[in-house]
Amino acid sequence: DAKTTQPPSMDCAEGRAANLPCNHSTISGNEYVYWYRQIHSQGPQYIIHGLKNNETNEMASLIITEDRKSSTLILPHATLRDTAVYYCIVRVVGRDDKIIFGKGTRLHILP
Amino acid sequence: GAGVSQSPRYKVAKRGQDVALRCDPISGHVSLFWYQQALGQGPEFLTYFQNEAQLDKSGLPSDRFFAERPEGSVSTLKIQRTQQEDSAVYLCASSSRQGADGNQPQHFGDGTRLSIL
Numbered sequence: 001d002a003k004t005t006q007p008p009s010m011d012c013a014e015g016r017a018a019n020l021p022c023n024h025s026t027i028s029g030n031e032y033v034y035w036y037r038q039i040h041s042q043g044p045q046y047i048i049h050g051l052k053n054n055e056t057n058e059m060a061s062l063i064i065t066e067d068r069k070s071s072t073l074i075l076p077h078a079t080l081r082d083t084a085v086y087y088c089i090v091r092v093v094g095r096d097d098k099i100i101f102g103k104g105t106r107l108h109i110l111p
Numbered sequence: 112g113a114g115v116s117q118s119p120r121y122k123v124a125k126r127g128q129d130v131a132l133r134c135d136p137i138s139g140h141v142s143l144f145w146y147q148q149a150l151g152q153g154p155e156f157l158t159y160f161q162n163e164a165q166l167d168k169s170g171l172p173s174d175r176f177f178a179e180r181p182e183g184s185v186s187t188l189k190i191q192r193t194q195q196e197d198s199a200v201y202l203c204a205s206s207s208r209q210g211a212d213g214n215q216p217q218h219f220g221d222g223t224r225l226s227i228l
Contacts, residue, residue, distance in 0.1 A: 034216070043115070043202050043219030044154065087153060098144060098167065099204075099217060101153030 003027070004088045009106040018075040020105050022088030025069040032091050033064060035073045037084040038104070044087065047073065083109045113137060115220035117203050123226045124193050132188045132223045136205030143186050144217060145178055146202040154202050160186060193227045200224050 005023040012018040024033060034049040048055055048062045050071075055062045061074040075082055087104040091097065116135040124130050136143050142161055146154035147170075156170040162183035171178070175193075180186040190197055204217040 041221070043204070043221045046216035046218065049216065085153075098156035098159060098170070099146075099154070100156070103153055 003090050003100070004102055006086070006088050006102065006105045008103065009108065011108045011110055012075075012078045013110050014080060015077055018078040018082065018107060018109070020073040020075075020086050020088075020107065021070065022073070023070050024088070024090050027068050027090050028092075030092055033062065033068075033071050034089040034091055034099075035060070035062065036087045036089065036099075036101075037082075038087070039081075039084040044101075047086075049091075078107075078109045080109050080111060083107060115203055115205055115218055117201075117220035117223050119223060120221070121224050121226075123228065125228050126193060126195060128193055129189065129191045130193055130225065132190075132201050132225070134186045134188070134203030134205075134220060136184065136186070136203070137207075137218055140205035140207050140218075141183075142206045142217075143180060144204040144206075145186070145188050146204065147172075148200040148202055148222070150199075157188070157201075190225075193225075195227045198225055198227045 032049050032051050035047040036044040037047055038044045047059050048057055050062045050064055064071045085104040085106050087101050089099055118133045144159050145157040147157055148154040158171055158178045159167040160180040163180050175191045177189045200222040202219055202222040204219045206215045206217045
């Protein structure tokens with residue numbers, strides 16, 4: 001079973017920041033938080049990952065709470081092309097292992 | 112391109128036929144994964160290779176499913192005597208060797224959409 005909880009769907013206005021929450025209250029100390037997204041008819045796309053510090057790359061920012069029990073993926077200026085299903089995943093550090101996907105959050109960007 | 116390539120993009124087969132799905136991982140990637148994605152669901156793990164060794168096949172739903180990666184590069188997922196419930200998108204992903212800083216992300220292809228009539 002997936003070890004994360006996400007809202008099934010969210011809306012965001014184009015140009016605004018999209019903040020996608022994820023609960024991972026049972027996360028272990030050796031588990032990273034990963035985010036992937038899947039645009040319609042495409043394979044999942046890696047976005048970002050982190051252990052305990054906040055992370056930022058060209059796609060998004062990842063904010064992890066101090067207790068690591070939840071996180072937020074931030075798309076700073078959402079565009080219509082960001083419409084996708086977003087998956088929050090936890091994975092063990094240093095282990096090359098399968099990804100267990102949950103149902104994710106379906107993000108709709110509204111024009 | 113430099114990404115994971117899967118072929119065919121679409122496959123239609125009659126129930127009972129055998130099918131073979133191909134995955135070309137990113138060059139040099141040691142690890143290769145196959146996933147199955149039913150309509151409206153997240154991908155589900157099928158099997159995992161490290162080079163040519165199949166280290167985990169716990170997700171294969173039945174003995175009709177078989178995967179191979181004989182030279183540690185291209186992989187083929189074969190489904191024998193297909194059934195309607197095999198209809199799904201089959202995704203392939205690859206990743207490079209684990210680094211000192213932990214996990215390497217998996218890079219996915221766009222999948223093969225299999226329809227069994």
